[in-house]
Each structure stands twice: as C-alpha cells, then as structure tokens.
Amino acid sequence: MVSLVQLSPVELETPKGLVIFEGPVTDSYLDSLSMNKGLTNFRPPDRQKEALKQITNLPDGMIFIARHEKEIIGYVTFHHPDDFSRWSKHPRVLEMGGIEVSPEWRGCRVAENLLKLAYSHPAVENFIVITTEYCWHWDTRNTGLDIWAYQKMLTRLFGKAGLEKVTTDDPDILEHPANVLMARKGKNVSREDIMLFEQMRFLRRYRKVANME
Numbered sequence: 001m002v003s004l005v006q007l008s009p010v011e012l013e014t015p016k017g018l019v020i021f022e023g024p025v026t027d028s029y030l031d032s033l034s035m036n037k038g039l040t041n042f043r044p045p046d047r048q049k050e051a052l053k054q055i056t057n058l059p060d061g062m063i064f065i066a067r068h069e070k071e072i073i074g075y076v077t078f079h080h081p082d083d084f085s086r087w088s089k090h091p092r093v094l095e096m097g098g099i100e101v102s103p104e105w106r107g108c109r110v111a112e113n114l115l116k117l118a119y120s121h122p123a124v125e126n127f128i129v130i131t132t133e134y135c136w137h138w139d140t141r142n143t144g145l146d147i148w149a150y151q152k153m154l155t156r157l158f159g160k161a162g163l164e165k166v167t168t169d170d171p172d173i174l175e176h177p178a179n180v181l182m183a184r185k186g187k188n189v190s191r192e193d194i195m196l197f198e199q200m201r202f203l204r205r206y207r208k209v210a211n212m213e
C-alpha cells in the first residue's frame with residue numbers, strides 16, 4: 001500500500017499567476033477546491049473531480065494537483081492497474097492513469113512541475129510505474145499537434161520524470177502505431193519483480209515459456 005506522506009507544496013510563478021503543486025491530496029481536500037472548467041479531456045470537470053476523489057480512497061491511489069488560488073488547474077493520477085489489464089497481475093506495478101492541464105494554463109510548465117513533485121514521492125520508488133498512452137485520449141485539437149508530434153511531446157515530458165518507452169505485445173498498445181507504453185523502475189523494486197515485468201511485457205511468449213497455453 002502506498003504511504004500517503006504528504007509532500008511539502010511547491011510554488012511556481014507563471015505568466016498567468018501563482019501555481020501551487022501539492023499531494024497526495026485527500027478527497028475532503030479536493031472537495032474544498034473547484035475544478036477549472038477547461039478540465040474536460042477525459043470527462044466533464046464535475047465527473048472528473050468525483051473520479052479523482054475515488055482514486056484517493058483506493059489502496060494504491062495518489063492524486064497530485066496543480067492549483068491556482070482555490071481552483072484545480074491540473075492533476076496527475078496514480079492507481080493500481082485495472083483488474084482486466086495484464087499489469088494488474090504484477091505485484092509492483094502502479095499506473096500513472098492520467099495527466100491533464102487546463103488549456104488556459106498550458107505551456108506554463110505546469111505538467112512538468114506536477115510530474116516533478118509526484119515523482120519525488122518516496123512511494124514511487126517501491127513500484128514500476130507504467131503509463132499506457134493511447135492516442136485517442138490526446139488533445140490534438142487544443143494543442144494543434146498531430147498525433148506524432150503529440151507522442152514526441154508526451155514521451156519527452158514523461159522522460160523528464162524518468163519514464164522510458166518500452167515495447168510490448170499488449171493488444172491495446174498495438175492497436176495504433178502512435179500508442180506507447182512507458183515505464184519507470186523504482187529504486188526499491190527487486191530484481192525478481194523487474195524480471196517478471198520484462199516477461200509480462202510479452203505475455204504470449206511468457207505464457208508459452210511458462211507452459212500456460
């Protein structure tokens with residue numbers, strides 16, 4: 001279970017105003033804040049706030065936010081992989097589920113600083129953090145980027161937090177050539193858990209070797 005040690009908030013002066021980065025936050029703290037209306041990438045802001053609150057109560061759930069005054073302008077989520085995913089069978093995989101910054105605050109290094117804070121949390125070192133990047137979630141309309149430029153922007157951004165592109169035969173990733181799986185192996189993850197992860201990246205091969213099919 002992820003320890004919910006709260007990190008000291010970090011401040012960033014941006015051309016649009018002061019942004020505070022903090023987390024992991026609790027559901028009651030989220031309740032005391034409003035959601036920026038532009039946070040619509042995954043679902044409407046009110047529903048997204050409910051989803052964030054639910055994640056704070058999951059055993060491995062963590063939410064980090066970027067806040068301007070009393071308004072959430074960005075967030076990043078961490079949780080155990082969904083039960084239907086192959087990664088849920090690995091004891092040390094944590095998923096970075098989503099990161100979003102409101103369009104009016106983009107380009108101000110909010111995402112970069114949010115990730116910097118989140119990946120400074122000691123709990124992250126106990127996990128292989130993965131992110132499954134599906135191009136149908138990307139905001140090509142507001143960013144003006146095509147999917148390839150968007151992929152480059154994301155892999156560079158996540159690369160700064162220590163995530164690396166990894167290959168896999170996961171059918172959801174293979175569904176579109178722009179999709180990517182990225183992973184970051186925490187310092188405290190055992191060699192055995194890293195080896196298991198490497199095997200699970202290519203499940204068909206693993207199942208054959210392990211005589212599972």
Ligand SMILES: CC(C)(COP(=O)(O)OP(=O)(O)OC[C@H]1O[C@@H](n2cnc3c(N)ncnc32)[C@H](O)[C@@H]1OP(=O)(O)O)[C@@H](O)C(=O)NCCC(=O)NCCS
Pocket residue numbers: 041097098099100101102105106107108109110111112113133137138139142143144145153154156157
């Ligand atoms: C991806 C996203 C979180 C980036 O947020 P952001 O706060 O604008 O990012 P930052 O200001 O920290 O910039 C980080 C890097 O991305 C680059 N970048 C961000 N937006 C860009 C754009 N529209 N065009 C070109 N580069 C861009 C920045 O130049 C910077 O790169 P650099 O370090 O090489 O200069 C934001 O666009 C977003 O919320 N998108 C919708 C949700 C999404 O796609 N999430 C990822 C999948 S879960």
